[in-house]
Amino acid sequence: MIFPVTYFSDNSLTGPLNWIYSPPGDMNLMLYYASFRVGKTLPSVEPGQPHELYYIGPTFYGNTTNIVAVYFEPPKCFRVLDPEVEENNRLLPPALRDVAKYTNQNVILFEKAYQLPNQFYGSEPEKDWCYYFSQAELARQKKDWGEVVRIADLAFALGDTPNDPVERFAYIEGYSHVNNWEKAVELSQASYRVSKNYVGPMLCALWSRIERETERSTEQSAVINQVRGEFNCSP
Incomplete structure (x- = not known):
């Protein structure tokens, strides 16, 4: 039986994110909550900043040029933020609004459809x-x-x-x-x-x-x- 997830963190969701979208053994993605991580774990969101984090096994190597900011607050729909339109979106939480202008939609890949693990x-x-x-x-x-x-x-x-x-x-x-x-x-x-x-x-x-x-x-x-x-x- 599958039960919905009620309590979760960015750390707990980073693992499944990579199971679905990264090759086995690789860690190509890192999920951060802007309100908790920006200015701390992620010192800056200015483009061009390399970022490295050891994650209990693999190490994540990334760059702030490749940030994709997303927003999900049910019953609103999950969505990727539009940097041109939402830089001043006051309906967003302030921490996320500050990141919105840096989101890079050009790194989104369209060629392959990924399958969620049914189990x-x-x-x-x-x-x-x-x-x-x-x-x-x-x-x-x-x-x-x-x-x-x-x-x-x-x-x-x-x-x-x-x-x-x-x-x-x-x-x-x-x-x-x-x-x-x-x-x-x-x-x-x-x-x-x-x-x-x-x-x-x-x-x-x-x-x-x-x-x-x-x-x-x-x-x-x-x-x-x-x-x-x-x-x-x-x-």
């Missing part, structure tokens, strides 16, 4: 809002916008709603890239209503990237001007 983790859970969000976020990182939109349609068909306004952001970006500006604006407005002061600056950062990475057109310019005005974005 420890059991079967795949039901495909709920967070399942689809994680798949959409992965497609966003690949810039596979058609896949993002395909997943969005499945996710919203559930009739569920996100527990964090940022969980709409991948879909906002996806709909923008396929020129469904109306849906992108609609989802942006829904996120903005959660907290204008907290979510507004993140939406401005997101739409700045959308403006930069989507094809220029009369419709694109009109939508950009609209969201800048609605969300009080700087020119």
Whole structure:
């Protein structure tokens, strides 16, 4: 019988993380809680800092250039932080917010799908809002916008709603890239209503990237001007 983990630490999760993602005998990954480790075990998160830690057998050798910051606070979905959008995300714990801008999504590997050990983790859970969000976020990182939109349609068909306004952001970006500006604006407005002061600056950062990475057109310019005005974005 498999029971859910109730009490855990970053140390206790580092082992399983490497069982799944590192070759046997290697330790290529280290999980740190930002609130406990930054400035102590990990002296600095500034890029380019080598880091070494003996871990009861193998030794971890890493570099702060390869940090991937993640956030998980149920019922919110597990997610990789977006450095361009979330540097000033005041919905994050302060210690994690300070690390967000250094996360390097370029080290995420897409080529191989890893299998969780069934004897420890059991079967795949039901495909709920967070399942689809994680798949959409992965497609966003690949810039596979058609896949993002395909997943969005499945996710919203559930009739569920996100527990964090940022969980709409991948879909906002996806709909923008396929020129469904109306849906992108609609989802942006829904996120903005959660907290204008907290979510507004993140939406401005997101739409700045959308403006930069989507094809220029009369419709694109009109939508950009609209969201800048609605969300009080700087020119």
